[in-house]
Amino acid sequence: MFPFSAIVGLDDLRLALLLNAVSPGIGGVLVRGEKGTAKSTMVRALAALLPPVTTVVGCRFGCDPAAPDAVCPDGPHDPGAPAATAAARLVELPVGATEDRVVGALDLQRALTEGVRAYEPGLLAAAHRGVLYVDEVNLLPDHLVDLLLDAAAMGRSYVERDGVSVRHAARFLLVGTMNPEEGELRPQLLDRFGLTVDVAAPRQPSARAEVVRRRLAYEAAPEEFAGRWDTDEAALAGHIAAARERLPGVLLPDAELTRIATVCAAFDVDGLRADIVVARTAVALAAWHGRPRVIEADVRDAARLALPHRRRRDPFDAPGLDEGQLDKAMEEARAAVEAEHGPDGPDDDPPPGRRDTDADTPDDDRAAADHAAADSRADDSGPDRDAPQPTAQAPDEEPAAASDPAPANATPRDGGPDGRDERRPSGIGESLQRPDEKTFKTKLLAVPGTGTGARAGRRSAAWTRSGRVVGARTPRGRVTSVHLPATLTSAAASGRRRPLADDLRESVHKGREANLVLFVVDASGSMAASRRMRAVKGAVLSLLRDAYQRRDKVGLITFRGTGAELVLPPTTSHEIAAVRTRDLRTGGRTPLADALLLTARTVRTHGLRDPHRRALVVLVTDGRHTMGADPATVAPILRGTATVVVDCESGPVRLGLAARLAVTLDAEHLPVSELSAELLRDTRIGRAA
Incomplete structure (x- = not known):
């Protein structure tokens, strides 16, 4: 396995993983970044640094002999039960896992035919007291994400099935990695991860060259390469163990609690989970750096890791944290602390046996703090010490590099000429929706009939593994x-x-199942009136938000000028679809027939790639066509595909062309004014009255 110490760069990710190793109660790490940035390499390497665990011999649930689980299914365990020591486990949860594989399975056939209660533990039990790693967590079915996040939050897994109840301890370090281009997690699931880190590859040729150099060296002689880092690995593992021992004695002063609450309130985060996570992270930071109490710098670094994914107010808001906003929040917090506690803060007593100043810090603590400062640099040992600091790659990953080196406890560097941090994806911290594009809750559009339920979701009726x-x-x-x-x-x-x-x-x-929702939007001159196009974009954004909430795959086709264009091939990245809709250009003629032909080809191609996901075509148009063949002649190619025509015709004189097109397509006709679920509800109430 590639050594953790040899992976340089990715300083925020390194720090977030180490802090969770010190204090698993932080709640895990969500790693967002482009492919090939050594996300998986670093997570897998972390397991080798964790302290070994002692378990009761024969216990399938990894009970600690010193404090066995009172309700362990393999218990009760005697106080003098034999024990064994083993390395902390890294359990990987594959995207295609089933629910019974995650939480465990009851052998129902034996239960009913033999009258015995047989239970086979799942991945959550295997990960107890270790690391549970979910690659591509954004592609994991929602019900599985709910299961593992609930277990991570409660430290226990519950299996309630067919009248049999089983519960067992499931405390683990949860790490999820994802590529935002492949879709986002729901905001409420994002909030369940303690920390989040965005990673990106550097653009400096020297750094990228060093990535390739280290990877080739590892591939040529894995054991020899890993041996160069044995001393650093041992030192880092020892520092994790020492920080764990210091953790209970770290003091969180009332002044820093006030600072934490003020910063979280300034970012208007929902609930109090953010405050708790920031507090736990700040305490872990102090323990990691060998300090007896939390200081202001710990709070700032903790907020930088714990708040980016909690400031989202809309599904299409890109996660991120504006450094200027954080600086302003810290200034407000400083003023609040001085107003409440005075300029010197409260007289909080340090923990017993601990002193409050660096000068009085015991020698071992001072040495640990010095070692922590050294660890926070990109790299401080080995033959490549003075080389550029890229991300090394594991043999099974494509060559790539990590983010630019920086001290783990430093604030991000200044960005480019526009002041933006170049390591952060463009648009972070900015809303993808313009103020004049008003959105609303839409009417449920569904595919007729009953599907197979191969893609769990919330749109169309289907035969599923769960439900009514x-x-x-x-x-x-x-x-x-x-x-x-x-x-x-x-x-x-x-x-x-x-x-x-x-x-x-x-x-x-x-x-219910998820579908492919293919948006076909008329962007021609007949739709180009600015006020009218704003309404159309607002309607499409509303439908996109609905597709996001229902876990659909989406695609976008626009037609204008001389033809139709597949602007966004079917994807789960609703954010990209929102950007493409926002930047939609208008004007020109109306090649409606070309749009129908391209729609049919796209649906057919997607059906070959994903035959179990049914398609829903949403055609947004006023029905006019000024170029190409008559749409009526090509409409039959879409028969059999669920289609909704959203009629955008407006004005005192209306030709009803979209309604005629809907009849030709055997599609549902829906005026854009009736797309709002609230409007339909109010209309029904009015009629009932």
Whole structure:
């Protein structure tokens, strides 16, 4: 495995992972960044630095002999039970994992046929007291994300299924990595991660060359390369263990609590989780740097890591933290602290046995603080000490590099000529929606019929693995949800006192699935009136937000001038779709027939790649066509594809062309004025009255 100490750069990510290793109660790390930036390499390397764990021999749930879980399914454990020591585990949760693989599975066939209660632990149990790593966490189904985040927050996993209840400890360091281009997590799930870090590759040729140099050296002789860093790895592991021991004795003064509350209030974050995470992170920072109490610098660094993903007010707001806003919040906090506690702060007593000044710090603490300062630099040892500091890559990753080197406890450097931090993706901290593009809650648009539910979501009806039970059937594979009444009825009909395997019936669930929502937007001259186009963009943004909330894949086709263009191929990145809609150019002729042809090709191509995801076409137009073939002649190619025509025609004289087009397409016709769910609700209430 590539050494953690050899991965230089990515200083914020390094610090965030180490702080969680010191204090797992922080809540884990979400790592956002482009592909090939050594996100996975660094996470996998962290496990080798964690202190070993002692477990009860034979316990499948990794109970600590000194404090065994009182409700462990393999317990109760005797005080003198034999123990074994092993390295902390790194458990990877694949995107395609099933719910029973995550939380564990009950062997229902044995339970019903043999009358025994058999339970097989899942990945959450395996990760207990270790690291749970989820690569591409934004692609993980929502119900699995809910399960692992709830377990991470409560430190316990609950399995409630078919009348059997099992619970076990599940305390782990949760790390998720994601590429924002492939879609975002829901805001409420973002908030469950303690810290977040954005990573990007440097653009300096010297740094990129050093990345390749180190990776090639590792591939040529992995053991020899790793051996160069053994001393640094051992020192870093020892520093983590020492910081864990110091953690309980670190003092969080009332002045710093006031500072934390003021900063979080300044960013208008929801709830109090942000305050708690910032406080825990600040305490971990003080322990990491060998200080007996939290200081203002700890609060600032903690806020920089804990608040970026909590300042989002809209799904299309890019996560990030403006350094100027943070500086202003810290100034306000400083004034609040001085007003409440005076310029010198309160007289908080340091923890017993600890002194309050660096001059009085014990020698071991001072040495630990010096070592922490050295660790926070990009690299301080090894043959490449003076080389540029890039990100090294593991053998199974494509060559790439990490963010520019900087001390882990330093504030980001000044950006380019426009003052923007060049390491941060463009647009962070800025809303993707213009003030004049008003959005609203839209009417639910769904695909007719019932799908297979292969893509969990919240739009169209589908047969799913969870949801409302609507019937029973003979099992198709492993049984995960037994329909008890149907099972007992089958056994009774056969005259058996106890059900056999042939009598088992599984539940049939009906829920909702996600779809491909393909937006086809008329951007021609007939739609180009500024006020009218603002309304159209607002409607499309409203539909995009709805697609985001329902976990759909989206695509965008525009038509104007001489033809139609696939502006955004089907993707889960709703933010990119919002940007493309915001920057939509208008004017020119109206090639509506070309748009229909391109729509049909896109739906057909996507169907070959993802045959289980049904498509919904949303055509936003006034129905006019001034170029190309007659849309009526090409409309049949879209028959069989669920389509909604959003009619944008306005003015005192209306031709009704969009309504005629909807009839030709066998599509639902929806005037843009009726797209709002609130308007439809108010209309129904008015009619009922």
